[in-house]
Amino acid sequence: MIISLVGYMGSGKTHIAKSLGQKLGLKIIDLDKEISLRHHLSVNEIFQTKGEIFFRKQERAILLELLATQQHCILSLGGGTPCYYNNMETINEFSESVFLRATVSTLNKRLAEKRESRPLIARVDKADLPEFIAKHLFERNPYYAQAKLIIDTDLLSPHEVADSIIQRLHLLPNHSD
Numbered sequence: 001m002i003i004s005l006v007g008y009m010g011s012g013k014t015h016i017a018k019s020l021g022q023k024l025g026l027k028i029i030d031l032d033k034e035i036s037l038r039h040h041l042s043v044n045e046i047f048q049t050k051g052e053i054f055f056r057k058q059e060r061a062i063l064l065e066l067l068a069t070q071q072h073c074i075l076s077l078g079g080g081t082p083c084y085y086n087n088m089e090t091i092n093e094f095s096e097s098v099f100l101r102a103t104v105s106t107l108n109k110r111l112a113e114k115r116e117s118r119p120l121i122a123r124v125d126k127a128d129l130p131e132f133i134a135k136h137l138f139e140r141n142p143y144y145a146q147a148k149l150i151i152d153t154d155l156l157s158p159h160e161v162a163d164s165i166i167q168r169l170h171l172l173p174n175h176s177d
Helices: 013-024 031-039 043-069 087-094 104-117 126-144 158-168
Strands: 002-006 027-030 073-076 096-101 149-152
Touching (some): 013 073, 031 043, 043 087, 104 126
Parallel strands (some): 002 073, 002 096, 027 073, 096 149
């Protein structure tokens, strides 16, 4: 089984993937890191030197490859991945998709100090960030909402979210660390 984590940047995909991977004994594949490794460039560098269209094409190709070749893993997807091509349909067809939903307020708190490392918000003024996030969530939520599971992450730790996913997918009896 492949579990695909989707959601806006800052929703906790990376931390929750690590927790899920530990609890289930599954390897974790971060799609953005996979793209970076294959191109020997950071996501920021790919966006700056080759552009977003190139990045989205690579993202699509590598996503399809991973969904076709992997059997048991946690896929942590980029925030925009579900929104291009028919990626969300493909993700749902070949994996158990989980939307990690967080409020604008939570996302703003998590992202405000990490703007420079995120190509989408690197040049957004801190004061404008909540409005920027809200606009993007409005555009992206219809894609995210197609996930098979939706989990609100605002008040939960990564371990609690992982336990909820395990329980709701009926993978293992729920247990706390």
